[in-house]
Amino acid sequence: MNSASPVVGIVMGSSSDWETMKAAAQILAEFGIAHEARVVSAHRMPDEMFAYAEAAQARGLQAIIAGAGGAAHLPGMLAAKTLVPVLGVPVASRHLQGVDSLHSIVQMPKGIPVATFAIGTAGAANAALFAVAMLANQDAALREQLAAFRVRQTEVARAMTQDLQ
Numbered sequence: 001m002n003s004a005s006p007v008v009g010i011v012m013g014s015s016s017d018w019e020t021m022k023a024a025a026q027i028l029a030e031f032g033i034a035h036e037a038r039v040v041s042a043h044r045m046p047d048e049m050f051a052y053a054e055a056a057q058a059r060g061l062q063a064i065i066a067g068a069g070g071a072a073h074l075p076g077m078l079a080a081k082t083l084v085p086v087l088g089v090p091v092a093s094r095h096l097q098g099v100d101s102l103h104s105i106v107q108m109p110k111g112i113p114v115a116t117f118a119i120g121t122a123g124a125a126n127a128a129l130f131a132v133a134m135l136a137n138q139d140a141a142l143r144e145q146l147a148a149f150r151v152r153q154t155e156v157a158r159a160m161t162q163d164l165q
């Protein structure tokens with residue numbers, strides 16, 4: 001993890017979410033974005049959750065990527081307590097495979113937005129890429145890195161045809 005002050009916080013409801021959420025950390029590390037990862041359970045650590053949200057802006061966080069599964073209140077409750085943009089990642093749950101998490105996160109009532117991503121590791125990675133894009137608005141070098149990432153992705157996809165034989 002980058003040792004500079006974090007500009008992106010990755011939080012999750014349980015260490016069991018890390019298998020999913022580490023996809024966000026990997027992307028941020030790839031782009032050299034200082035970040036932190038913490039368990040801040042909404043229903044088991046409500047006081048810490050509020051404290052994390054209340055301190056986020058002063059600590060320099062520019063985005064919070066929040067992952068949770070089941071009745072996933074974490075992203076919405078964080079968003080209620082901070083003006084820092086919250087990017088929500090629905091973690092796949094055992095019984096409903098994350099559809100419960102998705103609905104819990106995406107169906108925020110009007111007024112407190114949570115940018116919601118796909119269920120699972122694709123959502124975690126895309127939340128991090130979205131945070132990179134937000135930061136890149138004010139950072140030309142980061143914008144170039146993001147453009148290069150897209151070019152590499154295109155090259156990988158073009159090369160796939162040769163594997164079809």
Ligand code: RP5
Nearest residue numbers: 013014016017068069070091
């Ligand atoms: C949620 O409950 C967490 O976000 C996790 O996805 C789910 C299960 O938590 P554990 O029982 O694995 O701690 O709060």
